[in-house]
Amino acid sequence: MRVVTAGEMRALDKAAIEEYGISGLVLMENAGHQAVQLVRDVLGEVRGKVVTIFIGKGNNGGDGLVMARHLLNMGAEVKVLSMVNLEEISGDAAVNLDIWRKMEQKVFSLHHGDGINIVKLVLMNTDLIVDAIYGTGFKGAIAEKVGRVIELLNGSGKPVLAVDIPSGLEADTGRVNGVCIRADYTVTFGLPKLGLMLEPGADFTGKLTVADISIPAVLVEKIAPPRFITTAELVREWLPSRPSLAHKGDFGRVLVVAGSRGMTGAACLTGESALRAGAGLVTVAVPETLHEIMEEKLTEVMTSPLPDTGKGSLSRGARQRILSLLENTDVLAIGPGLSQAGEVVTLVRELLPHVRIPCVLDADALNALAGSGDILRKVQAPVVITPHPGEMGRLLGVSPKEIQKDRIAAAVQASEKWGVTALLKGARTVIAAPDGAIFINPTGNPGMATAGSGDVLTGVVAALIAQGMETARAAAAGAYIHGLAGDLAAGEKGMMGLVAGDIMSALPAATRELVQKQ
Ligand SMILES: NC(=O)C1=CN([C@@H]2O[C@H](COP(=O)(O)OP(=O)(O)OC[C@H]3O[C@@H](n4cnc5c(N)ncnc54)[C@H](O)[C@@H]3O)[C@@H](O)[C@H]2O)[C@@H](O)CC1
Ligand SMILES: [K+]
Structure with a gap:
């Protein structure tokens, strides 16, 4: 509407x-x-x-x-x-x-x-x-x-x-x-x-x-x-159907590049959420010193070790390995918990111009681009960025307060400047698409302002793109489903004790609710 x-x-x-x-x-x-x-x-x-x-x-x-x-x-x-x-x-x-x-x-x-x-x-x-x-x-x-x-x-x-x-x-x-x-x-x-x-x-x-x-x-x-409020009807219309003869390969492959020492949870949440949101196959690639821990933590999600600085964060040399993993991947989700170590910043900046598949950039991948957002233009495929007001401020070179003053204008500015879908998180998430469409998300609640909530969103958006949804729609639908899952989880547990894992666990109920009303 x-x-x-x-x-x-x-x-x-x-x-x-x-x-x-x-x-x-x-x-x-x-x-x-x-x-x-x-x-x-x-x-x-x-x-x-x-x-x-x-x-x-x-x-x-x-x-x-x-x-x-x-x-x-x-x-x-x-x-x-x-x-x-x-x-x-x-x-x-x-x-x-x-x-x-x-x-x-x-x-x-x-x-x-x-x-x-x-x-x-x-x-x-x-x-x-x-x-x-x-x-x-x-x-x-x-x-x-x-x-x-x-x-x-x-x-x-x-x-x-x-x-x-x-x-x-x-x-x-x-x-x-x-x-x-x-x-x-x-x-x-x-x-x-x-x-x-x-x-x-x-x-x-x-x-x-x-x-x-x-x-x-x-x-x-x-x-x-073309300024819309995302509605259940719209998301339902966009959701991919699941033919009875479906094979897991039909729902796309997601590669999640995430995590560093102390932040393996971010990588797990993103990967598992991508699966919960319907992606066919998900691989989480982490610094290799953390790989064994990830193998223990994850069951359905596959893992892959990447070159490490030895301190539990990615080394600049991880680029080649990531690019070879991308050959078998439909969507790249990068950023959650990567840390802001110097080599991570270099890696992200050097990697993006070689990426030829749609990608979702979040958290430390966006921090790595602070003041250098123009690199986004070099990605040779559609890009979704999912900043919170602080990250958006760093990208655009203004304060978070300035971003909050006119959230729609900020999202539109980023989208126009770099030709990306810009999803600005916060109460009433705003999505600005490169074709000029704007979506305002009505779902969600204050209980979702909790550590890891954004990692779940990144996984959901990546999963929807992997299933064939156009990127701006995937961003709008992703925000809607993420918020709905948060609302369902809050309905059960209350807002105060809500954690990101609860939002992730409620994703199937959220998509079921959407599909069942068909
Ligand atoms: N033909 C139309 O345009 C239609 C208008 N409709 C209704 O009309 C409304 C808009 O009507 P209007 O444009 O007449 O305006 P409003 O009925 O919103 O009234 C605003 C009035 O208050 C004055 N005003 C503005 N700011 C003020 C302030 N800070 N302190 C004191 N007074 C202030 C304005 O000069 C104006 O006279 C819509 O919200 C809707 O409810 C509906 O009847 C449908 C059709
Ligand atoms: K009124």
Whole structure:
């Protein structure tokens, strides 16, 4: 599903109105009507329930007034409170205000007098709060007076349903400048807005529903940019099928180059995760002084010793041996736990220009390229890089804080600069593909911020490429499956004690869940 900015949604609304003749009032009617469907889902029976709707002066308030009308018709007791003088309401919203008044209903303006006490009183006797104060037209920060009301709503203990976007949230960035509605449910219209997907916005959104307001699909295809939220449906569509006569060779061979003394676990997690994510054959190649330990630790995964400096890390001379192993390999995954020893850095830099198969670069393989990202261009096959904000910062020569300020921009910059698929880890992993497509990942939880979690992801992405998935899709699907496995594992064990091995163990359940919903 595509994700849009406020400006892109406005352009879609405008084109629907001007080019297709679907009037703004029709769009508003559809929006309000769809939002009422969600109210019914939340409250069950609407008749006899008290719904309090807070409106602003824009079209978001207009949606709230449409909801008020339908809910009243259904037998609910509806209270409408306006944050502005009613004279300030104009356009389509004013049409709906007019209808509401003709139905002999009132709107109480909080603009004058002792608004706060009235809000307190009203909230005592309400079953649901509807936030139709600000939508995509909101910018900057909430004014103090409105802020005090929002704080009351947030603290009321009553369920809050946000219309289109929680008021106070910036639709394009997900940023909150001060006060913001903390919604239990958000019903967004047409397409999800970027700010609902990015942190901290996603945290204020609650359960998100995307409602169709009849924007023509062909129009969306034509003018909305290729920025997507990865969905289960999309991943399912991409997942390779498993024919009954399949042979392990059909699912590809992965070579994992990873590990150093003290970090053999990284190599194991990557290799085993690749198998758990469906790769046919996986070989983990490690510094030879660690090889025996790996043979003991791993059962299904094959191992291969590589030239060692004698200190438990790879020597520069490992290049030839790796290249000969690659002759029998479909995907190279390199980096987890390699260490930042000088010879490792040289090895990675000298190896990459000779690689002719798709590769996934993570952790110390990326650290080895700090300040020399241009080497990525020399790989003669598609590349996926999987940095966390620190590694991305080192690659691009900026601070992690700078990366976090605009995560999408950072991923796009890396992708464009080096022609790679850039997967930027962190809450809401972002994937930028060389063809310009962007994927935002919705799965995962804070419990996954644990040692080795990234090694699991590297193995999953490599495994999906090995099974024939195009690299950018493999990155997006890999992030989705990894996050889903983390969610399933957290559901069982809680977030606090979650370790990377739990995520790995939940990979089969995650892919099973995806496939079974087919
Ligand atoms: N035809 C359309 O464009 C449709 C719009 N729809 C709804 O309309 C919304 C967008 O409507 P609008 O563009 O009228 O804007 P909003 O309803 O989001 O209202 C924003 C209003 O608040 C003002 N404002 C912005 N930042 C402020 C701040 N920091 N403090 C105080 N006031 C501030 C703006 O000037 C504007 O008047 C959508 O979110 C959606 O809910 C839907 O009805 C569907 C159709
Ligand atoms: K809102």
